Amino acid sequence: MNKKGEMEDLWFVVMEAVILGLTAFALFAYARNVADSTLYWKNFYARDVALVVDTMHAAPGEVNMNYDFLNIPRLLELELSKDKVKVYEYEPGVDKSKLSPGTFYFAQDKYIQVEPSSFFSYYFVLEKANFPKGSEFSSKISVRQQEEAVSSEIIKESCPEAITQAVLKEKKIYIKAENTKLSSLEAAVKDLFKKRVYAETEEEQYNNNILNLREADAELIVILSFSQDSKLNVYYNENDVNSEKLACILLLNLQNTDYFQGKSPSKKSSTQLSADLQRFFAQKDAVVIELGSETDNVPLADTATAIFSSIRSYYE
Amino acid sequence: MNNKGQVIKYTMVSIVRFIILAIVVFAVVMLFKMLIVNDLSVTQLKSGVLYSRLIYSPNAISYVDPHTGRAYPGIIDLDKFNEENLKNATNYSEERHISAKLMLLNSKGQSIQGVNSPIYLNRLWYDRWLPLSNKKFQGLGSTERNDYNLSVLYEENEEFKQGMLKITILQPES
Numbered sequence: 001m002n003k004k005g006e007m008e009d010l011w012f013v014v015m016e017a018v019i020l021g022l023t024a025f026a027l028f029a030y031a032r033n034v035a036d037s038t039l040y041w042k043n044f045y046a047r048d049v050a051l052v053v054d055t056m057h058a059a060p061g062e063v064n065m066n067y068d069f070l071n072i073p074r075l076l077e078l079e080l081s082k083d084k085v086k087v088y089e090y091e092p093g094v095d096k097s098k099l100s101p102g103t104f105y106f107a108q109d110k111y112i113q114v115e116p117s118s119f120f121s122y123y124f125v126l127e128k129a130n131f132p133k134g135s136e137f138s139s140k141i142s143v144r145q146q147e148e149a150v151s152s153e154i155i156k157e158s159c160p161e162a163i164t165q166a167v168l169k170e171k172k173i174y175i176k177a178e179n180t181k182l183s184s185l186e187a188a189v190k191d192l193f194k195k196r197v198y199a200e201t202e203e204e205q206y207n208n209n210i211l212n213l214r215e216a217d218a219e220l221i222v223i224l225s226f227s228q229d230s231k232l233n234v235y236y237n238e239n240d241v242n243s244e245k246l247a248c249i250l251l252l253n254l255q256n257t258d259y260f261q262g263k264s265p266s267k268k269s270s271t272q273l274s275a276d277l278q279r280f281f282a283q284k285d286a287v288v289i290e291l292g293s294e295t296d297n298v299p300l301a302d303t304a305t306a307i308f309s310s311i312r313s314y315y316e
Numbered sequence: 317m318n319n320k321g322q323v324i325k326y327t328m329v330s331i332v333r334f335i336i337l338a339i340v341v342f343a344v345v346m347l348f349k350m351l352i353v354n355d356l357s358v359t360q361l362k363s364g365v366l367y368s369r370l371i372y373s374p375n376a377i378s379y380v381d382p383h384t385g386r387a388y389p390g391i392i393d394l395d396k397f398n399e400e401n402l403k404n405a406t407n408y409s410e411e412r413h414i415s416a417k418l419m420l421l422n423s424k425g426q427s428i429q430g431v432n433s434p435i436y437l438n439r440l441w442y443d444r445w446l447p448l449s450n451k452k453f454q455g456l457g458s459t460e461r462n463d464y465n466l467s468v469l470y471e472e473n474e475e476f477k478q479g480m481l482k483i484t485i486l487q488p489e490s
């Protein structure tokens with residue numbers, strides 16, 4: 001074989017290697033997905049919830065159904081639309097069109113309205129309520145979900161009393177990760193605000209109050225940081241009861257998560273912080289959360305939910 | 317390459333190599349699929365849910381008391397026994413999801429005068445899937461068939477008569 005023939009042979013071998021490489025990559029990705037059983041649970045809950053909604057359509061009266069999840073390894077996000085249920089693995093800040101959901105269809109009824117909603121893989125209530133006679137629809141199917149947060153009674157008993165009640169979506173909250181490793185947590189907390197506080201039409205308000213807020217314009221400052229040891233520390237301003245209240249709620253909620261249980265949580269005075277971090281406490285209600293030294297291991301979804309729930313409880 | 321014979325020989329060898337490569341890749345993928353079982357078959361359940369909706373839903377074919385709003389699952393309202401009403405009450409936006417045929421007969425097994433029967437839900441795919449519902453075909457690509465026979469009442473000339481509702485539900489095996 002001459003030089004040209006050798007080149008063609010070489011190209012063929014390269015092509016073979018590329019095809020085998022792509023196949024191996026796809027198979028390993030698939031196997032990894034199956035190994036952590038996320039794919040299974042996405043399909044399982046898409047089918048289960050869709051079939052429950054389907055069954056509810058046939059129920060002639062009003063129905064309330066309490067639905068809870070098994071102890072699954074990943075947090076899932078469920079999307080109920082008028083004709084199907086989609087289940088995604090929870091990836092804050094990632095465009096959903098880039099994720100592959102588990103999808104299952106249910107039959108639509110012209111006379112029954114299904115309220116589109118997005119919720120997470122923990123306890124929720126599925127409700128079918130009748131409309132008065134003469135309405136466009138005979139009934140409506142909707143989802144109600146409560147946060148898994150420390151109850152307001154415990155907060156009231158354990159934390160300093162301060163009147164901080166306000167409408168959450170009107171508050172300007174500056175959330176910032178001091179460490180690039182925690183920037184995904186920052187994005188996850190902000191994403192929860194976007195999904196659970198602001199409607200789709202209120203994106204501009206969300207951008208102004210949360211996403212692109214400047215530190216100088218903030219009414220509340222929450223700084224995410226790491227510590228030299230493995231402990232969970234929340235720093236607050238000793239001269240500000242509001243700051244102490246938020247620090248207290250944060251500790252209660254973070255301790256409530258599996259990861260931070262037993263991590264020797266403590267509430268500390270902001271005077272123990274470096275001068276760089278102390279500046280946040282100068283004129284605003286602020287807290288600094290130190291999430292231990294192994295920031296890579298901090299579970300994103302649980303921690304983000306705990307921080308979000310705390311801020312919401314603070315304004316309730 | 318020096319001559320035409322060598323070109324042909326080289327092309328033939330390349331084709332054979334391609335085929336072998338394809339077989340190897342296919343075999344590896346199949347091996348993976350065989351070893352990892354991740355399927356969740358809910359075809360029986362899906363069929364049962366559709367059957368329940370057809371029978372129990374007040375908006376489907378059952379008679380509903382206008383005063384109490386109660387649906388009577390064993391009594392067929394002939395005014396509602398048509399494809400348009402069926403589609404209004406059970407409309408799947410994904411047409412390859414499921415299909416059904418509903419046949420209402422009198423007590424002698426004959427069709428009832430003035431009643432358009434059978435009626436279909438997603439007829440296009442019912443007709444396509446029916447040949448595949450034969451028991452000879454099994455596994456992926458075949459059709460799961462579930463038959464239900466229900467003794468019912470229907471109103472004719474202001475009196476209730478006994479009849480038989482035969483429902484056949486077809487859906488792709490997954």
